[in-house]
Amino acid sequence: MSLRHAILGLLDLKPMTGYDLKKAFDNTARHFWAADRSQIYRTLGNLHADGLLNEHVIRQRSRPDRHEYRLTEAGSAELDTWLRSPAPTELPREAFLARVYFAGRAEDPQLVRKLVDERRALVRQRLDELRALEAPTATYPERLRAMTLRNGIVHHEAELSWLDELEGAL
Amino acid sequence: MSLRHAILGLLDLKPMTGYDLKKAFDNTARHFWAADRSQIYRTLGNLHADGLLNEHVIRQRSRPDRHEYRLTEAGSAELDTWLRSPAPTELPREAFLARVYFAGRAEDPQLVRKLVDERRALVRQRLDELRALEAPTATYPERLRAMTLRNGIVHHEAELSWLDELEGAL
DNA sequence: GTCTACATGTAACTCGTTACATGATTAA
DNA sequence: TTAATCATGTAACGAGTTACATGTAGAC
Structure with a gap:
């Protein structure tokens, strides 16, 4: 359930596209969280549908459009709520x-x-x-x-x- | 992918039912693997369908039948193969x-x-x-x-x- | 009379993985 | 000319979670 929150957290540091997020996971966050491209795009879609993100399309010449996401107020509130909520029990799989x-x-x-x-x-x-x-x-x-x-x-x-x-x- | 192998490993120690397996996971294996009941029953069904387990039904008076599983030769071979195969990369989610x-x-x-x-x-x-x-x-x-x-x-x-x-x- | 242990499962859903699909630009 | 970077996604599947569904025996 924390992929949503990891994405909200990263977008709070800086608005990004799905592509940028994949790089952020692979570079700066790889010691604590891994995320797959298709998972990122799917979750961005859900977060947007839930009103936690705004989408802002940037046209580019000779490259695909950038779909940049940033937190809405609801998204920011959700991130805060998560940070203050009790940690759900984690089950080992070693x-x-x-x-x-x-x-x-x-x-x-x-x-x-x-x-x-x-x-x-x-x-x-x-x-x-x-x-x-x-x-x-x-x-x-x-x-x-x-x-x-x-x-x-x-x-x-x-x-x-x-x-x-x-x-x-x- | 290792729940299958954890189940094979536990059944190699002792033939068991799904119910017994749940207890084995919760008691003796809980420091390295967690498994849910519905996951265990489903996986037992798959392993049996794949010919890795034999099923042996024990009638009981006034209790549900026990469906006891033990490794077939193929199951034993599969467990060995897994023990000797290279570990797939694990991705952090902390x-x-x-x-x-x-x-x-x-x-x-x-x-x-x-x-x-x-x-x-x-x-x-x-x-x-x-x-x-x-x-x-x-x-x-x-x-x-x-x-x-x-x-x-x-x-x-x-x-x-x-x-x-x-x-x-x- | 209530709780625990015994013993089986199914259904619906979410999360994570793998493969598929497209196409231009730039640096070595 | 080959590989990396930029940028988007979908489809199918496997793994894990939660809720539902049933019923007896024995201990307290």
């Missing part, structure tokens, strides 16, 4: 842990070794990516946004040390 | 981080304070629950299963120390 949980049946020590090695490579790579992103911290909203990156870093570090522990426990 | 990311717009220091306090209470409670579960570690499969619990513990601890850091950075 496919990697599921593999580890069931890997014992294989009677094959190489299987877990391989799971661990591949996981470590993935987590290290993502950690490097997170560290490479430099987030400004001059203003209060910037500091909050920077802290969400920091969240990713500490969890990736925790995962790496757990992988060491797992390897040691075999 | 609603709590999304709130923090957008909370700066509110110009209200109490908002982040409230988000942090509620989050801390939730994470502490879950951490207590994880610590309360005692997992046997006598055999190799048991040690693997215990390590998935340990994974939850280290991530919850990391989240708590990040929350302290966030509070300090305001």
